[in-house]
Amino acid sequence: MAGNSKRRGATRNAGSKKGATVGTGGHGRKALEGKGPTPRAEDRPNHKAYKAKKKAEAEAAKRPQGKGRVTPRDRTSSSNELAIGRNSVLEALRMGVPATTLLVFNRIDADDRVTEIVSLAVENSVPVREVTKATLDGLAGGSPHQGVALEVPPYEYADPEDFVDADGPIAVLDGIQDPRNLGAIMRSAAAFGAAGIVIPERRAAGVTVAAWKVSAGAAARLRVARATNITRTLEAYKKAGRFVIGLDAGGEVDLHESQLLDGPLVIVVGSEGDGISRLVRETCDQIVSIPIGEVESLNASVAASIALYEAGRRLG
The missing domain is CATH 3.40.1280.10 (SPOUT methyltransferase, trefoil knot domain)
Incomplete structure (x- = not known):
């Protein structure tokens, strides 16, 4: 209003830190600009998802490096081995090789060998687990498993x-x-x-x-x-x-x-x-x-x- 421009507080001083601003629209736009998109939980250092990701990365770094995932062929005698295929599994059970688990495809077409394999496992108190074909495929690393795999302890070498x-x-x-x-x-x-x-x-x-x-x-x-x-x-x-x-x-x-x-x-x-x-x-x-x-x-x-x-x- 005319005649009131000299009233205390009517205008900002030219040396004010924020400077003179007309209206409130400028303030609103600055407030809406924000700090960018909200980081994903796994990218926030204080979030549990971030800690879980870092733990997984550390564990992956310890595994053998290669073009693909670790397969049974990468295993050594320092870890359990898998005998795969009906003949190999049957022979191992017949010879009384210590075994920890028998894995059988849950939709397997049983023949005489499969029947004997399961019977021998039960007789020798070897746990029998039914698994999917995908599970056996992954464990066999692409080798034909014929629906069965036997987990055996590390091979005991002779002198x-x-x-x-x-x-x-x-x-x-x-x-x-x-x-x-x-x-x-x-x-x-x-x-x-x-x-x-x-x-x-x-x-x-x-x-x-x-x-x-x-x-x-x-x-x-x-x-x-x-x-x-x-x-x-x-x-x-x-x-x-x-x-x-x-x-x-x-x-x-x-x-x-x-x-x-x-x-x-x-x-x-x-x-x-x-x-x-x-x-x-x-x-x-x-x-x-x-x-x-x-x-x-x-x-x-x-x-x-x-x-x-x-x-x-x-x-x-």
């Missing part, structure tokens, strides 16, 4: 000395990396009367679920030992009176011509890519080869099977 006086040849695997090859060799070794198998303690495939599967249950009746030093183990076998032959495509003599197969024997099989290592090769009494046609080489498990068969045949 290489346990085989010294045993009947049959000893198979020593010098750095086999593929557990499926190990499983195949275990199967052949059990079939042809081997005393046992020796593998390195480090940098080699161990008796995991993949080996269990391929062995078709042989893992339940054939012992596998771990050696800290393969060369020293071979030397100990030689001192005990066993001959040591190594399998190599460029051998000194063909397998069927070797005279060493007629006595106590150790058969050394090299790794899939590099074959027998230098020190192990030098420790062998003889390097033998398996005559083949135009095929460049044999798979390590196939070569081992042929040598084990020939040795078993010689010993009668």
Whole structure:
């Protein structure tokens, strides 16, 4: 109103911190601008969802890193293993292998093997759990499980000395990396009367679920030992009176011509890519080869099977 502009408080001083503002609309817009969208609960440090997320991230960082999730093939003997497939599970139960849980697909088409599997589990007080196919698929990591899986304790390795006086040849695997090859060799070794198998303690495939599967249950009746030093183990076998032959495509003599197969024997099989290592090769009494046609080489498990068969045949 005219004449009242000098009234105390009618206008703000030019030096006021907020400055002169006409009306209240400006105040309203500033109030509505806010501080951006409300953070999700898991992004707020004081919220329990945030703490749960951080805990999950920490646990994930401790797990093995890879392209996908952890599968049974990533398991080692430091944790429980799974025998999968009807033959493997049935053989393990028949052999009385300690088991913690039997997992069965809840809509399985039961045959004679499934019936015996469940019966043996019940007789041996092994808990039986019905699970979905998705659960078994996840545990098997893509391998065919045929609707059953048996959780077994960590594999108990033997000592290489346990085989010294045993009947049959000893198979020593010098750095086999593929557990499926190990499983195949275990199967052949059990079939042809081997005393046992020796593998390195480090940098080699161990008796995991993949080996269990391929062995078709042989893992339940054939012992596998771990050696800290393969060369020293071979030397100990030689001192005990066993001959040591190594399998190599460029051998000194063909397998069927070797005279060493007629006595106590150790058969050394090299790794899939590099074959027998230098020190192990030098420790062998003889390097033998398996005559083949135009095929460049044999798979390590196939070569081992042929040598084990020939040795078993010689010993009668």
